[in-house]
Amino acid sequence: MIVESLKIENFRCFKEEEIFFDKYNCFVGANGAGKSTILCALNIFFRHSKDTKIDVNNISMDDFHHKNIEDDIRITVTFTDLSDKAKEELSDYVRHDKLIITTEAKFNKETGEVEVKQYGNRLGFNDFRKYFEKFKENASADELKDIYGKLKEKYNDLPNVKTKVRMKDALQEYESQREDKCIVIKSEDHFYGFTRVSKLAPFVQWVFIPASKDFIEESEESRYSSLGVLLERTIRGRVNFYENIKEMMNDVTEKYNKMVDDHQAVLKDISEKLQKRLAKWYKPNIQALLEWKRDVERAISIDEPHAFLKIKERGFESELTRFGHGLQRSYMLALLEEISTLDVENSPTLIMGIEEPEIYQHPPQIRYLAETLIDLAEKDSQILVCTHSPLFIPGDDFEKIRIVKENGDPSFTTIKYLKYEELAEELAKIDDKPVKSSGIVAKMYPSLNPIINEMYFCKILILVEGEADLAYLTSYLILTEKLNYFRELGCHIVYTNGKNRLIKPLIIARLLEIPCFVIFDGDTDKTSESEIAKHREDNKNILKIQGHENEDEWPTENIYKDNLVCWKENIEKTIQVELGENFDIYKREAFKFYDNVGDLKKNPLAIAKMLDIAWDKGVRSKTLSDLVERILKFALN
Template sequence: MYISNLKIKNYRNFKDFNIKLKPLTLIVGENNIGKSNLLNSLGLIFSQDISIYKKRNLEVSDFNYDVILQYKRDIIDNEKPLEEITFPVIEISATLVDWDEDQESVISDWYVNEELTEAELTYRYAPVSSFDRLAELATQREFINKFKIDIGEEKFSELPEKEILDLINFPISKYYYSIIGGNQNDTQANMYHLNQLKFELLDALRDAKLELSASHRGNLLFRVLNAKEENEYQDLKKQLVGLHNSIKENEAIQGIKEGISTQLDKISLTTEDFTNNINLIFSLPNVEDILKKLSLIYGENPLKIEHNGTGRNNLLFMSLILSYIEDPSSMESNYFRVVGIEEPESHLHANLQNHLAQNIELLIKEEGSNTYRKDIQLILVSHSNHITTKIDFDNTVVLYKNDNTLSTHYVLDGFSNNAEDRKRIKYLRKYLDAENINLFYSRKIILVEGISEKLLLPTFFKIETSNTIEKSSCCVVNINGLAFKNFLDIVKNGYHTKCLVLTDSDINTRAEDRAENLADLYSDIDQISVHITNESTFEKDIIASNKDGLGKDILLKVLKQVRPISGKQYGEGLGENEIDIEDYFDLIENFKSDFAYQLMIELEENNSGFTVPDYIKSGILFLNGSQSNDE
C-alpha cells in the first residue's frame, strides 16, 4: 500500500495544492518552497511512533497567509454580507491504493470509489459545530467600525492596511481537528485502525548525538530498544542476581553504613521497639533502567557518541531508524508505515551521499526482488545534487512556483515509451549530473552549447542586470553540444519555468537551418525562448559587438593574454582600425576556452565600454519578464 495522492488546502504555504506520490518519491526544489511543510502535513493525518509527535491542534501561523488575509479583509468590508464570509478551513487528504489483504481490513471503511481501489483519509481543522459564527463576525466588524468612529474616518483611512487587519481577532480557540475516513465529512476514522498506519519523520534539524543515547525515554535509541517485548531482555537481569550479596559484603559500603548509624545514635532516641541500625537495599533494576544505560559506539576504535564527527553520527542516526523500519518483525501491529527523511545528505561528504542514495531504495524493496514492499513508503526531501542524480528520475518530483502558484512536475512526465523518447531519457540520465541538476533548484534556466558560454554568461548577466545570476535564482546549463530538445522537452511536458536557449546560427554551414527550426519547434511554449547569434558563432557575436571603442581595447588586451605574440602583432598592425571579425576569430578559434576565461577575468575587473551581444541582451530581458518569447 502507498499514498498515491496528497491534497493540501490552506496549510502554511499551500493554498490549493495537489501532488502525486509513489512508493519511493524524491522531492526537490529551491529553499522555502514547501518541502518540509509537505512532510509535516502527513504527520497531521497519520499517527506517529518513534519520531517527534506533531500536535494536531494548530496555530494561526499554520494557516495559509492569503486565506487569513482574505478573511480579515471581508470583515472590514461593510459591503460584504456577514453570511457570505467563510472561515478558513485546513484540509489534508491522502489517497491510499494498492493494499494487501491484511491492510484491507484496516482501510475498508475508507473507500472513496465504486471499484473499491482507493481509500482516503482527511485531516480537517475547522470551527466546532457549536461555534456561533455570525455572532463572531458581527462582533469583529462592530469593533472595527467603533474604532473608526473613535479615531475619525480621515485618520482611519491613513492607517496602513496591515495595522487595521491586525486588530481583527482570528478565533483559533474555536477550532478543532478531525480525521475523516472516506468521503463522508461526518465519518470519523476509527482510531484503532488509524493507529495501524504510522508516520516516521527524520527532520532536517535532528540532534543525532542526543538521539543515539538511550538515557531518556524520549530518545530515539531508547524507543527503538524499548519496542521489543520485555521478556526478550529478561536474561540480562539474571546477571544481576549475585550483585545483592556482593553489595552486602563490600567493605566500603559496610563502613558507610556503620558511619551513618554512629551519627544517628548521637542525634536520635533509641526505644525498645526502634533502633538506629540502618542498611542498604539493592533493588533489581527493571528492563527500562537497563536500556537507559546503553548508547551506540561506532568503528574499529570506538568513540563515545559525543566525540564522533557530526557526519558519522548522522549516518548512525539514519541507520538506527531505518533498520528498525526495514525489519518487518519489529512492526508487529503496524500494517503500513510512511517514512519521511529531510536532507539525508546532512553532514555527509559527496561520496557518502552517492553511496547512501544508491542503496536507500533497497530498504523498501522485497528481498532479492525489484518489487516494492507494501508495508513501507519512503519520501525523501533533498537539496543535494548528488542525492538527486542517484535516485531514479521516474521517482523525482520538482516543487516550483508557476505564476505564484505552487506546482509539481515529475522529471520524466510527458516522455513516452517510443524509441526516440527512450533515447532522450537515457541522455538525461547521463547528462543531468551533479552540476546540471541545478536546473531543478532554480527559477530560471539558460541552456548553452559549450564551456565558453558557461563561463561568460554569469558575467554578461551581471553587466546587464547588476545582479548575480545566483541571486536571480538562475542557472546556466552547458549541454555540451546541440541536444537542446532533451532538456526543453522537460519544460514542454510541464515543468513550467522560464528557459532561455542561447545557440549559434551556424550561418554558411550545413546546419544553418538548425537554430531556426529549433526556435519554430518551441515557439508556442511561453516558457521557452530560443535566441540565436547574428554571426555564425558566440565568439563572433562578441567580436562584432566590440569592434571599436573601449570594447575593442578590452578584446585586444584579452587577445594578448591568450596569444601573447600573435595578439601583440595583431594589435600593433590594427592601429585605429576596427577589429576584423574573421581575422580576430582566426586567432582564437583553437583557444575558445582560454579566450572566454581571460575575457571573464578582464570583465570582472573592468567592463566599462564593453557591449554584450544583442541576442544575449534580449534573452536576459525575456528571463526578467520584460520581453515575450516572440521578440
C-alpha cells in the same frame, strides 16, 4: 501499502493542492515555497509529534491559509497497494482497493481553539450509508433486510441475498463496479480509537527526519526514534524479552506477596488500636481493618532492555553527544542503510520523510546516501525527500521530481510534476522519441551529470550548449557588474554538452512551467550534407519549442527573440568578428597566461581571461552586453 496521494486544503501556504506520490519522491523548490509544509501535513496526519515544531493535536490560527478560519484545514491521504490483511481489517473504509483518510481541523471562534479529528472516507453510494451504519451498530437481521429491500426497489439489479453479511458484500460489490457514480463519504467514527492508537499502525510506519534533528536522542532506543524503528523491525522479532520478563515478574510477585503476608501482623496490632479509638469517637460497633495494598503492577516494574550506542574513534570512546555533527548525521544514515537491508516478514511499510539529507555530508557521502534512499524505495518502503541537492534526483527519471512553487498574490503553493507520457507526446511532435535510461546508465547519471538536474532548482533557467557559452555569458555578467542582480532574479545557467541535448530539457522546462531562455549555435558554417541536415533539424526543433516555428532554421544572421538567441554560426565566431583583428591577440595573451598548455580554445578560464584582457584595454562586446540585458529583461517579465 503506500501513499498514492496527499490533498492539502487551507493549511499554511497551501490553499488547495493534491500531490500524487511515487515510491521515491524528490521535492525541490525555493526556500519558503512550502516543501517542509508537505512533511508537516503528514506529521499532523500520522500524529507524529517527535522532532516537529508544531503540536499536532493543537493547531493554531496561524496554521490556517492566510488565517482563513472560515474554512477548515483538511489533510486527506489516499493509500493504495493494500495487502489482503489491510483490506480485511479496514474493510469499513476500503473501496476500490483504496483507503482514504482525512484529518480535519476546525477553528472554534468562541474558545479560540482548534479541534483536530480524523475520519475514514470511502467511495460509495450515499443511499447505502444507512445500511452500513446499522450493520456496524449490529442491528437485527430483520431491520437490515428491511433496509436492503427498500434499496432493491430503487436499485433493482441488486442480487437476492438474505443474510446480513451477504447483503453488505452485495452493496460493496455494487459500489466497486460503479466507481464513476460513487461519491466520497465521510465515516461517522473517528479513525483513531479512544486509545489514540492508529488503525494504520500495523500496515504503515511513518518516520520523519528533520533537517535540525537531535541525533543524540537517536543513540538511545525509544519508541519513535529511528533506532527504535530499526530494533522493532529486526531485534525485537528475534529476542523474546517478553517471556523472560514474564517469568521474572511471576517470581518477584510471589516473593512480594510472601513479604506482605509476613508483615500483616504489624497492621493487625495497629488496626485493633485504631478500632478502639474510632469506637470511642464514632460508634461502639465500628470496625477498622488495615491491610497492605497489593498493587503489584505499580509496585513492581521490569522494563525491557534498551539499546545504547557508544562510539570509539582514534582511541576515544564516548557517547554520540561528544562527537561532531558529521558523525552524528552519518550515524543516522547508517541506520537508514541498515533498515534498507532488512526483510522482516509482515512488517508495516516504512514511509519516510527526510528534510535536507545532504547536510553535514561530503559530496561522496551525499551520492552514496542518494543511492541508498533510492534503493530503499525500490524495496518495501516509500521515500519523500526535500532537498537542495541535484544528486537526489534519480538518474534521468524526472517523474520522481516534485517542484514546489509559490504563486499569486496573496500567495499560494502549487506542485508541478511531469509524467513520461507527457514528454513522449511533446517529443513525438518533433519526430523525436525519448529513451528512458535504465540499469547502470540511470544509476550513473546523477554522478556523471548533476549539472543538468540543477535546472529543477532554479527560478529562471538559461540553457546553453556548453562550457564555452557559459564562460562568455558569465564573464560579461561579471564585467558589467550584473551578476548579483542576475542571481537576485533567480537566474541560473545550465549547459547540456551539445545542441542536440537542449531539446529534452527545453520541453521538460516548458511542461514544468520553468521560464527558459535558450542560447545556441546555428552552425551554418557546416559543409557536409549530413552535418547540415542534422543542424537544420536541431535548429528547427529548438525554434519550434520556443514558439518561433516560422523562423528560418538556416539563418543568414543572428536570431534575437524574447526567449532565445541563435548565433548564425557560433558564439566564438560572432565575438571574433566583433572584436576584429585584436581577437587573436587577446586570445594569445590569455593562452600565455595559462602557459599555453594546449586545448584552451573552449576552456572557460581561457575565454574569461581573454574577455577580461579586452575589457581592460577598453574593448567591449556589444553583442554580449546586449545578451546580458536581454536575459535580465526576460527574467523581469
